[in-house]
Amino acid sequence: MSTSEKSKTKQQDDKRARLLDAALDLFEVMGFEAVTVPEIAGRAGVAVGTVYRYFETKEALVNALYRHWKAAYNRMVLAPLPTGASARESFSLYWRRMTLFTRNHPKAVRFMDLHHHASYLDAESRAASKTYRDVAEKFIRDARASGAVRDLDPVMVVALMWGASAGLVKFASQGALTFDAGMAAAMEDTLWRAIATKPLGD
Amino acid sequence: MSTSEKSKTKQQDDKRARLLDAALDLFEVMGFEAVTVPEIAGRAGVAVGTVYRYFETKEALVNALYRHWKAAYNRMVLAPLPTGASARESFSLYWRRMTLFTRNHPKAVRFMDLHHHASYLDAESRAASKTYRDVAEKFIRDARASGAVRDLDPVMVVALMWGASAGLVKFASQGALTFDAGMAAAMEDTLWRAIATKPLGD
Amino acid sequence: MSTSEKSKTKQQDDKRARLLDAALDLFEVMGFEAVTVPEIAGRAGVAVGTVYRYFETKEALVNALYRHWKAAYNRMVLAPLPTGASARESFSLYWRRMTLFTRNHPKAVRFMDLHHHASYLDAESRAASKTYRDVAEKFIRDARASGAVRDLDPVMVVALMWGASAGLVKFASQGALTFDAGMAAAMEDTLWRAIATKPLGD
Amino acid sequence: MSTSEKSKTKQQDDKRARLLDAALDLFEVMGFEAVTVPEIAGRAGVAVGTVYRYFETKEALVNALYRHWKAAYNRMVLAPLPTGASARESFSLYWRRMTLFTRNHPKAVRFMDLHHHASYLDAESRAASKTYRDVAEKFIRDARASGAVRDLDPVMVVALMWGASAGLVKFASQGALTFDAGMAAAMEDTLWRAIATKPLGD
DNA sequence: CATGAATGAGTATTCATTCAT
DNA sequence: CATGAATGAATACTCATTCAT
Numbered sequence: 038m039s040t041s042e043k044s045k046t047k048q049q050d051d052k053r054a055r056l057l058d059a060a061l062d063l064f065e066v067m068g069f070e071a072v073t074v075p076e077i078a079g080r081a082g083v084a085v086g087t088v089y090r091y092f093e094t095k096e097a098l099v100n101a102l103y104r105h106w107k108a109a110y111n112r113m114v115l116a117p118l119p120t121g122a123s124a125r126e127s128f129s130l131y132w133r134r135m136t137l138f139t140r141n142h143p144k145a146v147r148f149m150d151l152h153h154h155a156s157y158l159d160a161e162s163r164a165a166s167k168t169y170r171d172v173a174e175k176f177i178r179d180a181r182a183s184g185a186v187r188d189l190d191p192v193m194v195v196a197l198m199w200g201a202s203a204g205l206v207k208f209a210s211q212g213a214l215t216f217d218a219g220m221a222a223a224m225e226d227t228l229w230r231a232i233a234t235k236p237l238g239d
Numbered sequence: 240m241s242t243s244e245k246s247k248t249k250q251q252d253d254k255r256a257r258l259l260d261a262a263l264d265l266f267e268v269m270g271f272e273a274v275t276v277p278e279i280a281g282r283a284g285v286a287v288g289t290v291y292r293y294f295e296t297k298e299a300l301v302n303a304l305y306r307h308w309k310a311a312y313n314r315m316v317l318a319p320l321p322t323g324a325s326a327r328e329s330f331s332l333y334w335r336r337m338t339l340f341t342r343n344h345p346k347a348v349r350f351m352d353l354h355h356h357a358s359y360l361d362a363e364s365r366a367a368s369k370t371y372r373d374v375a376e377k378f379i380r381d382a383r384a385s386g387a388v389r390d391l392d393p394v395m396v397v398a399l400m401w402g403a404s405a406g407l408v409k410f411a412s413q414g415a416l417t418f419d420a421g422m423a424a425a426m427e428d429t430l431w432r433a434i435a436t437k438p439l440g441d
Numbered sequence: 442m443s444t445s446e447k448s449k450t451k452q453q454d455d456k457r458a459r460l461l462d463a464a465l466d467l468f469e470v471m472g473f474e475a476v477t478v479p480e481i482a483g484r485a486g487v488a489v490g491t492v493y494r495y496f497e498t499k500e501a502l503v504n505a506l507y508r509h510w511k512a513a514y515n516r517m518v519l520a521p522l523p524t525g526a527s528a529r530e531s532f533s534l535y536w537r538r539m540t541l542f543t544r545n546h547p548k549a550v551r552f553m554d555l556h557h558h559a560s561y562l563d564a565e566s567r568a569a570s571k572t573y574r575d576v577a578e579k580f581i582r583d584a585r586a587s588g589a590v591r592d593l594d595p596v597m598v599v600a601l602m603w604g605a606s607a608g609l610v611k612f613a614s615q616g617a618l619t620f621d622a623g624m625a626a627a628m629e630d631t632l633w634r635a636i637a638t639k640p641l642g643d
Numbered sequence: 644m645s646t647s648e649k650s651k652t653k654q655q656d657d658k659r660a661r662l663l664d665a666a667l668d669l670f671e672v673m674g675f676e677a678v679t680v681p682e683i684a685g686r687a688g689v690a691v692g693t694v695y696r697y698f699e700t701k702e703a704l705v706n707a708l709y710r711h712w713k714a715a716y717n718r719m720v721l722a723p724l725p726t727g728a729s730a731r732e733s734f735s736l737y738w739r740r741m742t743l744f745t746r747n748h749p750k751a752v753r754f755m756d757l758h759h760h761a762s763y764l765d766a767e768s769r770a771a772s773k774t775y776r777d778v779a780e781k782f783i784r785d786a787r788a789s790g791a792v793r794d795l796d797p798v799m800v801v802a803l804m805w806g807a808s809a810g811l812v813k814f815a816s817q818g819a820l821t822f823d824a825g826m827a828a829a830m831e832d833t834l835w836r837a838i839a840t841k842p843l844g845d
Numbered sequence: 846c847a848t849g850a851a852t853g854a855g856t857a858t859t860c861a862t863t864c865a866t
Numbered sequence: 867c868a869t870g871a872a873t874g875a876a877t878a879c880t881c882a883t884t885c886a887t
Contacts, residue, residue, distance in 0.1 A: 052872095067358060070272030074857060084873045086859080095857065151353065154412075156269060170415060192416040193407070193426060200406025204398030210356075213372060214394040224395060231433035276882060277849095286848045288884080297882065456851095471762060474676030478878060488852045490880080499878065555757065558816075560673060574819060596820040597830060600810030608806025609799070614760075617776060618798040628799060635837035680861060681870095690869045692863080701861065 053091045055081040060102050065148040069099055069157055100162045103152060106145040107165040113138050115172045124185030125233070127176060129225060135202050136221040143206055143216075150203060170195060186232050194232055201228055255293045257283040262304050267350040271301055271359055302364045305354060308347040309367040315340050317374045326387030327435070329378060331427060337404050338423040345408055345418075352405060372397060388434050396434055403430055457495045459485040464506050469552040473503055473561055504566045507556060510549040511569040517542050519576045528589030529637070531580060533629060539606050540625040547610055547620075554607060574599060590636050598636055605632055659697045661687040666708050671754040675705055675763055706768045709758060712751040713771040719744050721778045730791030731839075733782060735831060741808050742827040749812055749822075756809060776801060792838050800838055807834055 059080035063072040074095055078085045092098040114134045118127050139146045152158065153166055170192075177191035186194070201224055209216035230236040261282035265274040276297055280287045294300040316336040320329050341348045354360065355368055372394075379393035388396070403426055411418035432438040463484035467476040478499055482489045496502040518538045522531050543550045556562065574596075581595035590598070605628055613620035634640040665686035669678040680701055684691045698704040720740040724733050745752045758764065759772055776798075783797035792800075807830055815822035836842040 068270055068272060070270060071358065073855085085857095085875095086873055087871080089858070090871070156273065166413075170410075170413075189429065190416065190422070190425065192410055193422065193429070196406030196410045196416065197403050197426070197429065198406075199409070200402030200404070201399050202402070203405060204400075204402025205395070207401070208372075208394055208398045211368075214392065214398065220392070220395065223392065224399070227391065227395070227399065227433045230438075231429045236432075275880085287850095287882095288848055289846085291883070292846070472674055472676060474674060475762065477876085489854095489878090490852055491850080493879065494850070560677070574814075593833065594820065594826070594829065596814055597811070597826065597833070600814045600820065601807050601830070601833065602810075603813070604806030604808070604810025605803050606806070607809060608802030608804075611805070612776075612798055612802045615772075618796065618802065624796070624799065627796065628803070631795065631799070631803065631837045634842070635833045640836070679859085691861095691871095692869055693867085695862070696867070 052081070052083055052087065056083070056088060056091055056098070057102050057105060060098055061106075061144055061148055064099060064102070065144045065151065069095075069152065069155060096157045096159075099152070099155075099157055100159055103149065103158055103162045104165060106142070106149055107162070109142075109145070110138055110149070111165070111168055115168065124180040124183050125229070128180065128229060131173075131176060132198065132225045132228065133221065135198070136205070136216075136224075139202055139206055140216055140218075140221070143210065146206055147210065173198070185234060187234050189232060197231065198228060254283070254285055254289065258285070258290060258293055258300070259304050259307060262300055263308075263346055263350055266301065266304065267346045267353070271354065271357065298359045298361075301354070301357075301359055302361055305351065305360055305364045306367060308344070308351055309364070311344075311347070312340060312351070313367070313370055317371065326382040326385050327431070330382065330431060333375075333378060334400065334427045334430065335423065337400070338407070338418075338426075341404055341408055342418055342420075342423070345412065348408055349412065375400070387436055389436050391434060399433065400430065456485070456487055456491065460487065460492060460495055460502070461506050461509060464502055465510075465548055465552055468503060468506070469548045469555065473499075473556065473559060500561045500563075503556070503559075503561055504563055507553065507562055507566045508569060510546070510553055511566070513546075513549070514542060514553070515569070515572055519572065528584040528587050529633070532584065532633060535577075535580060536602065536629045536632070537625065539602070540609070540620075540628075543606055543610055544620055544622075544625070547614065550607075550610055551614065577602070589638060591638050593636060601635065602632065658687070658689055658693065662689065662694060662697055662704070663708050663711060666704055667712075667750055667754055670705065670708070671750045671757070675758065675761060702763045702765075705758070705761075705763055706765055709755065709764055709768045710771060712748070712755055713768070715748075715751070716744060716755070717771070717774055721775065730786035730789050731835070734786065734835060737779075737782060738804065738831045738834065739827065741804070742811070742822075742830075745808055745812055746822055746824075746827070749816065752812060753816065779804070791840055793840050795838060803837065804834065 056077065059077050060072075063076055063080065074088055075085050077098070078088050081088075088098070092101060114131070116134075118130055122130065153163070173195040174191045177186065177189075177194045180186040181188065181191070205214070205216045205220065205224065208214050214220065258279065261279050262274075265278060265282065276290055277287050279300070280290050283290075290300070294303060316333070318336075320332060324332065355365070375397040376393045379388065379391075379396045382388040383390065383393070407416070407418045407422065407426065410416045416422065460481065463481050464476075467480060467484065478492055479489050481502070482492050485492075492502070496505060518535070520538075522534055526534065557567070577599040578595045581590065581593075581598045584590040585592065585595070609618070609620045609624065609628060612618045618624065662683060665683050666678075669682060669686065680694055681691050683704070684694050687694075694704070698707060720737070722740075724736060728736065759769070779801040780797045783792065783795075783800045786792040787794065787797070811820070811822045811826065811830065814820045820826065
């Protein structure tokens with residue numbers, strides 16, 4: 038297939054992608070209202086009017102951005118586990134997926150946390166959040182049933198895991214720590230001690 | 240001092256306080272830019288122009304609000320511990336102060352988390368954040384030195400504690416759990432297991 | 442009553458009136474879409490923002506303008522006739538009222554004619570037009586019943602009278618004729634010949 | 644000339660004609676400024692860019708449209724009368740031409756009336772209007788000289804005739820009457836009574 | 846001190862026009 | 867010749883801030 042055959046679509050995809058990238062950079066730092074459409078266009082290297090060829094309104098743009106990253110997160114983090122994995126292995130896998138995504142896309146994660154209850158997000162965008170809690174709760178419930186995890190409120194455990202990850206992002210963005218694989222592993226070990234029936238076992 | 244002299248001051252303080260309250264309610268839900276000065280004035284029951292008798296600009300108002308709550312937080316949570324407290328007792332006290340404040344003033348806590356890196360906060364407002372980290376780190380370092388807490392990166396532990404609290408607020412505000420004293424205690428126990436050398440000991 | 446007591450309302454009325462005047466001047470010549478809000482504000486001697494203190498939107502402004510003049514027209518032209526007036530006298534009175542209004546407010550009449558079917562006029566504004574036709578038709582019907590006017594379609598007669606007046610305005614605005622009292626009287630006589638049973642009688 | 648050579652031209656003419664038709668439909672209802680070029684292109688079934696192959700600008704398009712219909716009107720209505728026609732016959736012929744054109748092309752007539760003084764029409768387009776008045780005035784002057792028409796201001800008579808026709812269009816477009824041949828004839832009779840020296844004579 | 850009408854700079858959005866394919 | 871994606875100037879409208887009362 039020749040380059041020219043695809044170039045039209047490619048260029049469009051490219052512009053849309055560049056607009057989403059620019060919007061992420063700006064919204065994450067400034068917030069939705071503080072960012073102007075010309076700023077987004079400028080950073081994406083297109084004219085103002087072009088923004089409106091790809092997104093109906095500025096609100097439609099944030100919503101598209103939010104859903105884009107929420108979908109990517111769900112795809113990577115909430116994918117089914119390999120069958121037969123132990124509770125410890127499952128915990129480790131989920132935690133490493135979460136932190137890997139977070140470390141690869143810290144801006145996207147901060148953006149989602151900052152905006153998840155914002156008034157300019159429509160119902161569909163907000164609905165995406167639920168999935169995460171559902172999957173996480175089910176995992177904890179199963180692990181508890183298997184006896185590997187103590188008798189704790191599943192939602193509390195989800196809050197702890199999400200919070201631990203968010204805390205690392207927050208302090209990393211302030212320069213107080215480095216959120217690398219080692220830090221992720223140390224936190225994993227610490228969290229497992231918090232919730233496991235026999236943290237030192239095995 | 241006559242009564243009328245005092246009442247005047249009282250009324251002024253009252254207006255200032257009502258403005259700060261109104262601003263907190265609105266900023267926390269809508270964000271800084273999405274809230275208009277007339278809205279704040281209306282909710283506080285004063286005229287638009289009056290806002291400017293108490294605060295130079297809208298930015299000055301957010302900064303005053305931020306510092307107000309940051310100071311309250313520091314006063315309540317970071318106050319010196321009773322001398323002679325064990326690491327376990329100190330940990331418990333800090334955690335209970337944190338969660339008590341958070342449960343009493345969830346709007347203020349969400350506001351501070353949402354806005355702590357915002358561009359409209361000036362250097363002085365942002366500096367207030369540092370204190371918290373310094374105190375928290377010192378406590379962890381001491382506890383570790385005493386042998387009660389494992390050999391962990393202090394900042395990671397602070398991230399974990401802050402994150403655990405933030406996670407509870409977040410899921411509580413979504414209606415997924417109830418952040419009451421029992422929940423706080425359960426989380427305290429869980430966190431202590433995560434970091435203590437002998438979590439079951441004593 | 443002192444001047445100062447009323448001055449606040451007076452000034453407001455004044456601004457509203459000046460805005461309506463400016464809008465009439467501009468809309469009549471340029472059409473609704475070709476006129477910018479800053480132009481209206483400038484001509485009225487107020488700031489742009491002030492326009493929006495008096496009218497929700499630009500559309501609300503045209504609608505208010507349209508209703509203002511339609512009401513004035515109906516008040517002056519469609520007021521009840523003195524009882525006992527003959528058909529000839531009634532015809533003369535209606536015609537003189539129409540042409541007097543038209544000569545005094547040619548811009549308003551052109552504006553109403555130009556805009557009466559415009560998409561930016563809401564239902565209520567458009568409804569005002571009906572009254573005119575109803576009154577005019579009733580008059581013709583009565584005059585015909587009395588035998589003074591020939592057996593003509595009443596709507597056709599209304600069309601003729603309105604058209605005659607509109608034609609005079611149009612050619613006057615082009616500088617082809619002078620629409621004064623004499624011209625109005627000459628047209629009245631001509632129209633009466635057109636419709637009367639015995640134009641020369643009496 | 645080969646067929647293909649002609650068809651090419653035909654297709655071009657066709658596109659131009661379709662653009663003019665689409666523009667008439669839209670301008671007449673919405674006004675010049677409220678209609679977008681993409682709308683015109685869409686209704687004409689061509690791409691946006693194609694509009695600019697046939698017309699320099701949007702203004703050039705309205706001007707072309709205006710002149711197109713003005714020329715058609717002049718060709719049909721203002722064509723020389725058969726020699727030797729009486730004043731009554733001439734009057735009838737002019738009136739029937741006017742009303743026939745108006746009934747066949749009501750949109751074009753409304754468009755011309757609505758736009759005849761618009762700022763986006765250039766001098767040449769506006770000049771076309773003069774012809775009509777000149778011809779009409781000359782006819783009245785002659786008829787008056789022949790003694791068939793009373794001693795009236797010619798321009799007033801033109802205003803009356805134009806107004807009568809415009810009134811019929813206006814009320815017909817509002818659904819208040821039907822502008823058919825019978826209505827046209829009734830109005831002709833009525834108008835002749837208005838201006839003739841001996842309306843009942845012959 | 847308190848008020849709220851007035852201000853005008855600033856923002857989202859539209860749309861006539863161009864030009865590479 | 868035809869196309870329609872890209873452009874950016876222009877417009878309606880908002881809202882922080884001022885100041886006369």
